[in-house]
Amino acid sequence: MVNRKGFYTDLAKWALGRGYWQLRVDGKLVSTRPFPRIDRFKEHTIELPVAELKVEARGEKALREALAKTLDIGKGVVHVLNEKRLQVFSTKRACRACGRSFPELDPRLFSYNSKHGWCAACYGTGLAIEEVEWTDERARTGAEDHVLDSWIEWLEVEELCAECNGERLNPEALAVRWRGENIAHYASQPIELLKKFFARTSVAGREAEISRDILAELGARLGFLQEVGLGYLTLDRSAPTLSGGEAQRIRLAAQLGSNLRGVCYILDEPTIGLHHRDNRILLDVLEKLEAKGNSLVVVEHDEDTIRRAHHVIDLGPGAGKLGGQVIAEGAATDLMQHPDSLTGRFLRSPLLHPVQPRRPVSRGNPSIEVQKAKLHNLKGIDARIPLERLTVVTGVSGSGKSTLARDVLYESLVNRAAVGCKTVKGAQTIERTLEVDQTPIGKTPRSCPATYVGFWDAIRRLFADTSEARMRGWTASRFSFNTKGGRCEACEGQGIKKIEMSFLPDVRVTCEGCGGARFNPETLQVRLRGRTVGEVLAMSVDEALEFFAAHPSIQRCLQLLQDVGLGYLTLGQQSPTLSGGEAQRIKLVYELSKTNAIKTLYVLDEPTVGLHMADVEKLIRVLHRLVDAGNTAVVIEHNLDIIAEADWIIDLGPEGGGGGGAIVYQGVPESIKAGHTARALTGFLAERKAA
Numbered sequence: 001m002v003n004r005k006g007f008y009t010d011l012a013k014w015a016l017g018r019g020y021w022q023l024r025v026d027g028k029l030v031s032t033r034p035f036p037r038i039d040r041f042k043e044h045t046i047e048l049p050v051a052e053l054k055v056e057a058r059g060e061k062a063l064r065e066a067l068a069k070t071l072d073i074g075k076g077v078v079h080v081l082n083e084k085r086l087q088v089f090s091t092k093r094a095c096r097a098c099g100r101s102f103p104e105l106d107p108r109l110f111s112y113n114s115k116h117g118w119c120a121a122c123y124g125t126g127l128a129i130e131e132v133e134w135t136d137e138r139a140r141t142g143a144e145d146h147v148l149d150s151w152i153e154w155l156e157v158e159e160l161c162a163e164c165n166g167e168r169l170n171p172e173a174l175a176v177r178w179r180g181e182n183i184a185h186y187a188s189q190p191i192e193l194l195k196k197f198f199a200r201t202s203v204a205g206r207e208a209e210i211s212r213d214i215l216a217e218l219g220a221r222l223g224f225l226q227e228v229g230l231g232y233l234t235l236d237r238s239a240p241t242l243s244g245g246e247a248q249r250i251r252l253a254a255q256l257g258s259n260l261r262g263v264c265y266i267l268d269e270p271t272i273g274l275h276h277r278d279n280r281i282l283l284d285v286l287e288k289l290e291a292k293g294n295s296l297v298v299v300e301h302d303e304d305t306i307r308r309a310h311h312v313i314d315l316g317p318g319a320g321k322l323g324g325q326v327i328a329e330g331a332a333t334d335l336m337q338h339p340d341s342l343t344g345r346f347l348r349s350p351l352l353h354p355v356q357p358r359r360p361v362s363r364g365n366p367s368i369e370v371q372k373a374k375l376h377n378l379k380g381i382d383a384r385i386p387l388e389r390l391t392v393v394t395g396v397s398g399s400g401k402s403t404l405a406r407d408v409l410y411e412s413l414v415n416r417a418a419v420g421c422k423t424v425k426g427a428q429t430i431e432r433t434l435e436v437d438q439t440p441i442g443k444t445p446r447s448c449p450a451t452y453v454g455f456w457d458a459i460r461r462l463f464a465d466t467s468e469a470r471m472r473g474w475t476a477s478r479f480s481f482n483t484k485g486g487r488c489e490a491c492e493g494q495g496i497k498k499i500e501m502s503f504l505p506d507v508r509v510t511c512e513g514c515g516g517a518r519f520n521p522e523t524l525q526v527r528l529r530g531r532t533v534g535e536v537l538a539m540s541v542d543e544a545l546e547f548f549a550a551h552p553s554i555q556r557c558l559q560l561l562q563d564v565g566l567g568y569l570t571l572g573q574q575s576p577t578l579s580g581g582e583a584q585r586i587k588l589v590y591e592l593s594k595t596n597a598i599k600t601l602y603v604l605d606e607p608t609v610g611l612h613m614a615d616v617e618k619l620i621r622v623l624h625r626l627v628d629a630g631n632t633a634v635v636i637e638h639n640l641d642i643i644a645e646a647d648w649i650i651d652l653g654p655e656g657g658g659g660g661g662a663i664v665y666q667g668v669p670e671s672i673k674a675g676h677t678a679r680a681l682t683g684f685l686a687e688r689k690a691a
Contacts, residue, residue: 015048022049047079102172110176110183112168119170121163128158168236184236190657192231195222224253228285229278232398232657245273246397252285261293271302272609275396275638276680283308301612303350306343307332314343320540320568346613352690353644355620359627361386361648361668368409368426368601368632375420376403377661383650384666385409385634387429387601390627392646393636394677395664398656401636402605409634410435410603430632432600436587438580438609445494446482447575449566450537453590455557456571462551463533468526478523479533486523486533488514495572518572537572544571560589564622565615581610588622592629601632608639616641640684643677644669651677 015023015032022029024047025038038044050073051066053059070078076092094101103109108116118124160166167174167184174182179201186194198218203211225231228249239247248270255265270286271279283305290296298305306312314335316327328338335344368385378400385391393401403420411419413433418424441452450456460476463469469478478486481493490513491497499507510516517524517534524532531539531547539547541561548554561567564585569578578586584607591602608616616639623645627633637643651665653675664675669685672678 020048020050023047024049048073105176109173110169117169117173119161119164119168122161122168124168126161126164126166126168128161187236188234190232190234191222191225192657192659194235195219195226195231198222221253221257224256225250227256227281228253229274229281229397232655232659234657243273243397245270248272249282252282252289255289256285259292264295264297265289266297266299268299269301269610270298271300271305273397273606273638275394275676276304276640277676278397279304279638301610303347303613306335306347312343314338314341316340316342318568319565320570322540322542322568342614343612350688351613351617351620351641352688353641353685354690355617355645356624358668359389359647361389365389366426366429368413368424368430370404370409370412370421370424372422373404373408373420375408376400377658378403378408378420379661381652381661381663383409383663384648385632385650386648387426387632388627388630389632389647390623390645391632391634391648391650392643393634393650393652394638394643395652395660396654396656396676399652399654399660401652403661404650404652405603405634405636406435406605413601429599430601431598433603434591434600435603435605436584436591436607437605438584440575440578441583441586442575445496445574445576448537448572449541449561449569449578449586450571451482452575452586453557453561453593455554455593458551458554459536459548460533463526463528466526466528472526474526479519479526481518481537486519488518488520490514491518493518495574537570539571540567541569541571542567557589557593560592560622561586563618564589565611565618579610581607585619585622588626592622592625597630599630599632601634602626603634603636605636606638607635608637608642613641620645640681643681644685644688649677651675653677 020032022031024030024045026044029049050070051062053063053066055063067078071091077088077090077094080087080089092101093104106116108114110117112118112124112126119126122129161168164170164174167182169184174184176182189197198215201215203215225233230246230249230253233242233246242250248267252267252270255263267286270282274282279302286296286298287308298309300306309332312329312332312335313326314328316323316325317340328335328341328344332347335341336348338344366387368387370381370383370385372380373383374380377398381404383404393405395401408420409424410433412421412424413427413430416427441447441449448456450459457476460479463479464474464476474486477483481487481495483493487493488495488511491511495511495514495516495518496508497511499509501507514520514534517532518537519532519534524534526533528536529547536544536547541558545555545558545562545567548558561569566582566585566589569582575583584604588607591600607619611619620642623633623635623642627647635642635646643649646669649665649667649669649672650663651672653660653662653664665672665678669681672681
């Protein structure tokens with residue numbers, strides 16, 4: 001301490017007044033009578049000797065009293081000198097020996113979404129961030145408890161953060177342990193295992209007083225997550241890696257624990273991504289919510305959900321402009337009796353399987369063989385994918401389906417090297433590999449089904465071939481909304497204008513110049529059989545199919561769009577407005593429209609998402625057309641109608657997460673015997689076997 005003028009004298013008088021005859025100055029004992037002088041221009045360490053004791057059993061009482069007195073005088077700090085070895089102890093989370101102090105433990109210390117807890121090197125992401133750009137004023141001002149990725153953008157992420165080794169918390173948070181483990185260890189465990197651990201954990205004494213309510217709450221919340229079929233997830237699973245169905249079920253689990261009554265819950269296709277087993281678990285959870293006195297409105301195509309609903313509202317009769325009417329309502333049995341209900345017709349007379357005879361798979365059938373796949377939770381499996389066949393990869397949620405089909409098979413074929421496995425045999429026979437996913441077909445309003453599939457060029461040539469266009473000397477480029485000349489320049493051929501709002505989301509309005517037609521008035525004067533190019537662009541696929549019946553190349557593409565259930569889309573519908581399922585089916589149409597004979601392996605991840613039972617039937621026929629053309633299709637799917645159409649099944653499991661990653665069965669659908677898929681599929685095939 002600094003020896004300010006008079007400070008040492010005052011300290012000595014204080015000690016003397018309380019019966020302490022000595023002080024320790026810079027490690028040496030100094031008598032308080034008389035008061036010696038010390039150099040006032042130097043820093044000194046001044047300590048007050050409170051007691052000198054021999055540590056032994058019979059002196060415990062004196063030791064405790066001396067320790068209590070020392071902590072009181074020292075404001076929570078005590079020095080112990082034992083055979084010239086000085087040890088510093090503190091009750092205030094501070095160490096005077098090294099100068100470090102620690103704040104009082106706070107729940108925010110254990111949150112990687114708070115600056116109090118996150119690793120300073122990676123801001124709680126657990127990843128090595130090469131460069132960080134702050135994009136939110138709250139981050140710069142130190143606001144707390146906001147999700148980090150709304151604050152920052154990292155330009156390049158490589159491997160795990162070297163400071164926290166991917167555990168996302170700072171060293172102080174990770175130094176706090178319970179039962180020998182820190183919070184990152186518990187967060188890395190699957191929900192199912194963690195629930196069992198806490199259930200068998202016994203506590204006593206002070207620990208029991210602290211954890212009594214906490215353990216009960218933990219058990220309940222983990223139980224809710226397990227109840228909705230998410231027992232395979234780990235608590236530290238990053239939100240962006242969750243599927244839409246998993247995120248929705250997490251929110252459902254939170255509602256199960258809320259004990260609210262009188263709430264109206266609205267769910268949009270909660271069965272997305274669910275195996276038949278998990279689907280029934282989810283429906284049981286929904287019934288529990290309803291039993292508590294709540295109302296549930298569910299938008300769904302799933303047959304089991306429709307059959308278990310108390311009241312069904314069937315909209316139609318078609319889609320797009322052809323929909324919007326209530327066709328029937330009541331219980332599922334009421335819909336089945338209604339003559340105009342498409343849903344009722346499929347409930348009454350479901351699709352029989354197989355739609356067409358199965359393609360045989362023999363031992364000598366040319367195949368791709370994935371050997372010793374060990375990526376993520378895959379347990380060194382060997383999988384066979386027969387060529388020119390429809391293969392469906394099945395299994396409960398989290399069993400490893402996407403890992404096998406996309407991360408191992410697809411990546412290995414694309415990179416022409418084994419990824420996540422020892423080797424891939426037979427890959428040389430595949431000329432092209434394509435993943436038909438649900439990403440948008442275009443990111444701007446300029447892209448639309450007609451331009452993506454490719455028949456808009458033929459339509460532009462028809463307009464250019466009219467007498468009016470030839471008289472004006474216009475070519476096909478005049479009828480493009482992507483180039484200057486014929487398009488509306490006010491909106492640059494988009495048909496809409498974007499109005500930027502300072503503090504609100506951007507607003508898009510119809511262009512006043514062209515009324516949404518995309519072309520300028522001069523171009524719209526040219527007509528093809530009475531229709532302008534803007535009116536043709538606004539036609540639905542069903543309308544255009546009739547209009548272009550005399551033009552085989554255009555008519556073929558339109559027929560394919562109708563075959564996959566997209567007859568309601570307009571030719572110029574802007575790509576950003578398409579759903580994931582619509583985008584995926586348009587990509588399938590593009591593939592089917594090709595006339596080349598390149599042998600392709602297609603990978604599709606749950607193509608039935610968002611599809612009505614009638615559209616699933618159309619999708620099945622499209623998949624068969626792809627395979628009949630000499631291609632190979634690998635489909636990740638839970639839908640029993642799709643699984644029942646497979647030539648070959650690869651069933652993963654038996655459970656999800658750490659309990660999955662093994663091949664339960666691979667072979668033809670009729671021979672599957674064990675596992676969750678077998679229990680669902682065996683009865684399904686027996687009920688819906690085609691003659």
